[in-house]
Amino acid sequence: MTSGIKVSRPGTSVNTDDLRDLILHSNYSMFKYHSDTSPTMTVNAGDTVKTISFAHGLSYIPAFISYMKTGTGIMMLPNRRSYYFVGADEHIFSYADATNIYITWRSSIPYNEQIIYASDVWNTYSNDNWYLEIGREGGSGYSGAIRFSGVNISSGDSLSYAKIQLVTNWKWGSEPSYFRWLNYGIDEDNTSSFNDPMGRPRTDATSTQTRTVPVNIGDTVEIDVLSMVNEIKSRGGWSSGNAMGFLMLEQDSNNDAAIVAGTDSYFKFIKSGSLTMNFRVIVFKDKIA
Amino acid sequence: MTIGIKVSLPGKDISSTNPQDFILHSQYGSAVIYKEAEVSVTIAAGGTTKSTVYYYDYEGVNQVTFPYIPIVYIMAELNAGSGKWYSSPFTFTQFLDIDALEETGILSAYAADTAIENNRFYITFYNRTGVSKTIKYHYYIFANLAVV
Numbered sequence: 453m454t455s456g457i458k459v460s461r462p463g464t465s466v467n468t469d470d471l472r473d474l475i476l477h478s479n480y481s482m483f484k485y486h487s488d489t490s491p492t493m494t495v496n497a498g499d500t501v502k503t504i505s506f507a508h509g510l511s512y513i514p515a516f517i518s519y520m521k522t523g524t525g526i527m528m529l530p531n532r533r534s535y536y537f538v539g540a541d542e543h544i545f546s547y548a549d550a551t552n553i554y555i556t557w558r559s560s561i562p563y564n565e566q567i568i569y570a571s572d573v574w575n576t577y578s579n580d581n582w583y584l585e586i587g588r589e590g591g592s593g594y595s596g597a598i599r600f601s602g603v604n605i606s607s608g609d610s611l612s613y614a615k616i617q618l619v620t621n622w623k624w625g626s627e628p629s630y631f632r633w634l635n636y637g638i639d640e641d642n643t644s645s646f647n648d649p650m651g652r653p654r655t656d657a658t659s660t661q662t663r664t665v666p667v668n669i670g671d672t673v674e675i676d677v678l679s680m681v682n683e684i685k686s687r688g689g690w691s692s693g694n695a696m697g698f699l700m701l702e703q704d705s706n707n708d709a710a711i712v713a714g715t716d717s718y719f720k721f722i723k724s725g726s727l728t729m730n731f732r733v734i735v736f737k738d739k740i741a
Numbered sequence: 742m743t744i745g746i747k748v749s750l751p752g753k754d755i756s757s758t759n760p761q762d763f764i765l766h767s768q769y770g771s772a773v774i775y776k777e778a779e780v781s782v783t784i785a786a787g788g789t790t791k792s793t794v795y796y797y798d799y800e801g802v803n804q805v806t807f808p809y810i811p812i813v814y815i816m817a818e819l820n821a822g823s824g825k826w827y828s829s830p831f832t833f834t835q836f837l838d839i840d841a842l843e844e845t846g847i848l849s850a851y852a853a854d855t856a857i858e859n860n861r862f863y864i865t866f867y868n869r870t871g872v873s874k875t876i877k878y879h880y881y882i883f884a885n886l887a888v889v
Contacts, residue, residue, distance in 0.1 A: 459746050459765065459767050460767075461767065461770070462743060462745060462767065462768060470808070471773065471775065471807075471884045471885040472809065472885045472887055473885075474773060474885055475765065475766075475767055475769070475770060475771045475773075475885075476746075476765055476771065476773070477773055479799055480773045480774055480775055480884075481773075481774050482771055482772055482773055482774060483772055483774070483881075513816075513824065513826050515814070515816065515879075515881070516828065517814075517828065518828065545827060545828075546827070546828055547825050547826055547827040547828065548816070548825075548826050548828070549824045549825050549826070550824060554825075738777075740816050740826055740879045741779070741818070741824075741826060741877070741879065
């Protein structure tokens with residue numbers, strides 16, 4: 453007979469074959485508590501990865517369990533924060549080496565970045581809303597416009613950046629030919645769906661943009677529109693969720709140099725702000741490696 | 742009066758009503774480690790390997806089928822020799838774009854890949870590199886803690 457100690461739950465026999473009835477069995481060990489730490493992580497606007505660490509004080513890799521505190525409880529790591537901000541795929545996980553415990557947050561897009569696809573486009577080639585065109589076919593210049601609905605920016609929001617990404621659906625010419633345009637915001641509180649928007653009021657903020665013809669269909673052309681967005685959201689009648697539009701007036705492009713884009717083009721911006729996450733990590737003296 | 746055994750932490754009163762003050766308290770369950778071991782797994786270049794661990798009795802002779810599904814805790818060194826050991830559960834690894842941190846990862850999107858059953862658990866690794874990799878994982882089976 454093997455000597456040892458067994459402690460069973462109240463109401464169960466120490467001779468049980470069901471290990472669930474036993475609280476202690478000297479044949480088997482238990483995790484030995486080492487430390488309990490409550491680290492904090494702050495993720496800032498624009499971050500895509502953040503790692504914090506703390507020393508566990510052991511000279512080997514220990515077993516540990518980490519949790520993230522939520523508003524209502526805790527969740528074990530690793531885990532996903534399901535779309536905490538629009539469009540993001542966030543993951544939080546932890547690992548250990550012989551010195552530290554690490555907790556890493558990673559996101560598929562920068563923290564607080566939001567993407568809105570175009571609701572309307574316009575071109576002056578055929579004066580319709582089938583596509584947006586900027587540049588010249590032969591020697592004739594054509595302009596475009598683009599509109600985004602449901603722009604959830606409040607007048608008080610501070611933006612780290614605001615950009616339009618035109619997705620090349622078609623093109624005229626090739627590098628090094630370039631197309632050039634004057635970019636404006638549409639200076640309205642909630643610009644309506646397009647039915648020839650080219651005469652709509654323009655923002656004071658403007659910029660001259662020059663781009664070589666994209667190499668491939670699907671390439672994006674990025675346009676910084678922060679100053680125009682700031683001007684529009686500062687209008688007295690602007691409200692979060694309204695529609696925002698932009699005019700792109702062709703000017704001095706090379707002949708046969710143009711881009712054609714559609715409603716797969718998008719608007720992306722990052723609101724300022726940060727996210728603080730609280731964790732709890734229990735480290736055991738049990739050696740993993 | 743209920744009969745039982747209590748062992749309190751240093752500096753804590755044996756009469757405490759806070760379960761956290763005890764190393765052992767027969768009123769409460771504890772995590773008994775039924776088995777722990779380190780396993781090496783070789784994964785072909787660009788391939789996957791499913792590593793299966795069956796449960797055995799204390800003497801390690803006869804296979805055991807529990808009348809329940811035990812909790813299994815795993816830590817894996819996904820980049821051989823890196824000294825970085827990730828803790829389970831590996832829910833994040835089914836999204837290849839986000840866990841592209843190490844040379845190998847864990848397939849956990851489907852129960853056929855990575856799961857615990859009443860007589861075994863298995864974990865499937867994939868190798869994102871162009872050469873064969875041998876990685877290690879360390880497991881604990883808590884046989885007195887049942888999932889179901």
